[in-house]
Amino acid sequence: MNILITLCARGGSKGIPHKNIKLLNGVPLIGYSVKIAKAIQQKYVNSIIELSTDDDEILKVAGQFGIVTEYKRPEILSTDTAGKVDAIKALLYYSEKEYNMVFDFVLDLDISSPLRTLKDIEEAIEIFHQNKEALTLFSVNNANKNPYFNMVEENEEGYFSLSKRRDSTTLSRQSAPSVYELNASFYLYRRSFFNLGLNGVITDKSLIYKMDHICFDLDHMVDFEFMDFLLSNNKLTFSV
Secondary structure, three states: OOEEEEEEOOOOOOOOOOHHHOEEOOEEHHHHHHHHHHHHHHHOOOEEEEEEOOOHHHHHHHHHOOOOOOOOOOHHHOOOOOOHHHHHHHHHHHHHHHHOOOOOEEEEEOOOOOOOOHHHHHHHHHHHHHOOOOOEEEEEEEOOOOOOOOOEEEOOOOOEEEOOOOOOOOOOHHHOOOOEEEEEEEEEEEHHHHHOOOOOOOOOOEEEEEOOOOOOOOOOHHHHHHHHHHHHOOOOOOOO
């Protein structure tokens, strides 16, 4: 099984300045993803780790963790509006040429969501490997809010009602259909996905891996401070 493990770390984060290399419990954020990428590489020997960044400082810090690359993300893929799938695709094409190999899967580890375990990744890869028709798989948690029960949106008359309505029997959160929220931690892509011209990870043949532990991404400074608190005070029930 040939797996390309991608680490996409664009510079210029605005919500959390220098987020990808900011110290989280004394370790640059990117270091957590490098650590698990190397653990995955030991498990799956036909795997390659590659970094996609436009930022020289990120390249320098990644190099301190043993990740060295000749690849530099093109400027057109480094803007706030550039899609991540396009960045991954460009890195995939570069890597296949660089290493003269065709990958079966791409595993993207999102730098900004490091609360994942090797067990999570191994189980997700097995689920994805067993379903030959699946194009993508992404990590999720149970959603805190449910559009069948306590999420509303404005209707055509200007009033507000449930975002999704199935029947009149959904009177409690427990009786509502299960919904999940993406935690942005990792994504698996089958190689054929990149030949279809798709620009998003959610397709009509997508699978999920539901984590049984806390996991969230870092969008705002308060997220970073909360995660730092959890790590520095040993509040997690697992190791990252």
